[in-house]
Amino acid sequence: PHALDGYQVLIVPGIQWEEELSQKQLGFLLAQKKAGKTIIVEKESVLPIDGIVRVDDSVDRIGASREALFFTWFDFEYWWLIDRSDGITETMRKTLSPLLDPVATTDSTRILFGLQGYKDSRYLFVSGYEPPPLKGGGFRQQIPMAPQIRTVRVPAAPGICYDVMEMKEVPLKDEGKLRSFPADLRHSEGKLYAFLPERVGRVEVSAPSALVGGAFRCEVTVAGVGAGPRARPLAALVPVEITLRRPDGSVASQVYRAAGPAWTEELRIGLNGRPGAWRVEARELLTGLAA
Numbered sequence: 001p002h003a004l005d006g007y008q009v010l011i012v013p014g015i016q017w018e019e020e021l022s023q024k025q026l027g028f029l030l031a032q033k034k035a036g037k038t039i040i041v042e043k044e045s046v047l048p049i050d051g052i053v054r055v056d057d058s059v060d061r062i063g064a065s066r067e068a069l070f071f072t073w074f075d076f077e078y079w080w081l082i083d084r085s086d087g088i089t090e091t092m093r094k095t096l097s098p099l100l101d102p103v104a105t106t107d108s109t110r111i112l113f114g115l116q117g118y119k120d121s122r123y124l125f126v127s128g129y130e131p132p133p134l135k136g137g138g139f140r141q142q143i144p145m146a147p148q149i150r151t152v153r154v155p156a157a158p159g160i161c162y163d164v165m166e167m168k169e170v171p172l173k174d175e176g177k178l179r180s181f182p183a184d185l186r187h188s189e190g191k192l193y194a195f196l197p198e199r200v201g202r203v204e205v206s207a208p209s210a211l212v213g214g215a216f217r218c219e220v221t222v223a224g225v226g227a228g229p230r231a232r233p234l235a236a237l238v239p240v241e242i243t244l245r246r247p248d249g250s251v252a253s254q255v256y257r258a259a260g261p262a263w264t265e266e267l268r269i270g271l272n273g274r275p276g277a278w279r280v281e282a283r284e285l286l287t288g289l290a291a
């Protein structure tokens with residue numbers, strides 16, 4: 001399998017002369033096109049493939065339009081580039097909309113989204129470069145993202161949302177085929193939201209009662225809501241904190257892992273480890289439940 005097998009749309013910018021790609025590279029793109037994938041290039045591209053999509057814009061027009069710049073504050077050129085990229089961003093949105101469902105939407109083209117998934121869980125990164133209402137001067141460079149709450153809309157499933165950074169559930173509003181939630185960007189310039197098929201119910205830890213080869217081999221499992229056999233392991237990837245404590249309660253080691261929904265960790269104890277009852281603790285980092 002190839003790393004691009006899961007993609008339906010390939011964007012190939014910057015092909016300015018026909019010999020720029022090797023025959024192997026060109027053959028690969030031809031095979032992708034034959035397999036039914038969409039290839040997108042800018043309008044002046046000379047990529048020699050029939051049936052590709054040409055956007056009505058150029059990714060090179062920013063560089064071609066560079067004039068003599070005299071900065072008026074430290075990040076003047078940064079915002080100069082951002083302002084001139086808005087047109088390309090809008091063009092690509094219009095080009096991709098008929099081909100792909102958006103990961104998420106909001107009322108600003110300067111809010112950016114990134115999505116990662118595992119089994120029935122999804123993690124949505126929300127960030128951007130919406131400038132604060134400050135004019136000129138050095139303060140603007142300190143806050144590249146305006147502190148505000150944005151309404152973000154996502155596909156209807158899955159149905160439980162957590163603010164990972166604040167470790168709390170975020171209410172979702174049903175809007176038919178979409179659901180919306182408030183993305184709170186007042187205190188940070190980016191947020192990470194987890195979407196799970198059901199609520200986190202409990203954390204389970206299993207470990208041997210004695211050392212095996214100088215180590216504890218423990219397993220951490222994150223389960224959904226319910227009690228007893230009804231608390232099924234979540235079909236999701238959940239961040240967990242695993243702590244090994246000495247007999248006096250002090251922390252000997254602490255690691256951070258992603259349980260999907262189980263994770264096995266080997267926690268080693270040195271030959272000079274204190275005698276007594278050592279304890280393994282686990283905490284999932286979406287709500288703070290521990291075991």
